[in-house]
Amino acid sequence: MEAIGIDVGGTNLRVARVDSEGRIAVTCGARTTGDPAAALADMRALVREVDTPVVRGIGVGIPGRVDAAARKVLSGGFLDLSRVDLVEALERETGRPVILDGDANLALVAEWRFGAARGTKNVVMITIGTGIGGAALLGGRILRGRMSGGQFGHVTVEAGGRACACGRTGCVETTSSGTALGRLIAEAGMPADTRVETLLADARRGDGAALALLGRWAAPLRAAIDSLVAVLDPERVVLGGGLGWAAVAALDYAPALSPWYQSPVVAAELGDRAGVIGGAWAAMNPEAVAP
Ligand SMILES: [Zn+2]
Structure with missing residues (x-):
């Protein structure tokens, strides 16, 4: 078939x-x-x-x-x-x-059947690219709410923070998307074409500016993940989209906040x-x- x-x-x-x-x-x-x-x-x-x-x-x-x-x-x-x-x-x-x-x-369906979420029934997926999207599988069913549940890019991580396209402020999309990474690079006075691969390599060498920047990018994402894990108790959190793998690496510089509610965070496999x-x-x- x-x-x-x-x-x-x-x-x-x-x-x-x-x-x-x-x-x-x-x-x-x-x-x-x-x-x-x-x-x-x-x-x-x-x-x-x-x-x-x-x-x-x-x-x-x-x-x-x-x-x-x-x-x-x-x-x-x-x-x-x-x-x-x-x-x-x-x-x-x-x-x-x-x-x-x-x-x-x-x-998420693809990662669940053939990728990073194989064999699970409860998964949170966060897709990180220009913006941040999301989806969840709960008890083997896609979370839908009334219609469009799973918009995890709009989890609030900074009350009164930056304005978001959705009309609210401080959503994780405003702090930890690809767009936000570009803004942090500009604010740090780094060249606009600085690649996330370079930042991760610099951070591994202990470069202070790279460590600070990646921490600022990843800490609000960590907060969103901790909140979602506390609410949904997934077996796994899968980070996908073009920057999912980089976000998984950057989370090393923003350790988990809550020892109570943790799930493994892994990169999507199907690109x-x-x-x-x-x-x-x-x-x-x-x-x-x-x-
Ligand atoms: Zn929003």
Whole structure:
């Protein structure tokens, strides 16, 4: 059995045909623009490229708020797909059932079946890139709340802190995202192109400026993780997204705050393939992820 996963990222649109063991048979992609009609046209063209008669369905991961039950995009940031009939267009085009979900939910599904969260039933996933996203698996089910539960980027870590895109202040997205790391680098007077790899290597050598910067980046993330662990008691916390691995390393410079509530924190294993693998698996196993 195979299915198609579509991962709509802020930079890239990825499409892949994936088998039931999570192996990618074929993959293709395009650059994302802010134009929803163009994104839909790209998706249709890329799906045609990878589609075969064995494909059972299509799973699409969306950045932004999604009503997975109604298969509707509620809102988006840079690319707002709430203005196009995504599901209807893809179903008409392919004749295959289409499911829609948040991109972090599908990344978690992939890590749960094939990656860093294999064999668990209770997982917190935090995706760290330009912003911070999240998803949780509780008792083997995706946490949904009314619709869009798991937005862990908006856990408050600094009451009265910096303004966040969500309308509140002091969210962990404002302190520990890739954007926040760039701001800390600028504030430290380091070159704008300073890489996190360099900071981690400098910190390992005991460089004071790198240690201080990574501590400032990671300490609020540690606070958010401690809060989530206290509330949800997961077997594992998985950090994904482009900077997940770096955040795991940086947490060495922001030790756990509470000895009561701790869970192992590990890096995601599937990298930027998690979205398409999770989308395809969800399309093959819709009852396992259904809202
Ligand atoms: Zn926020």
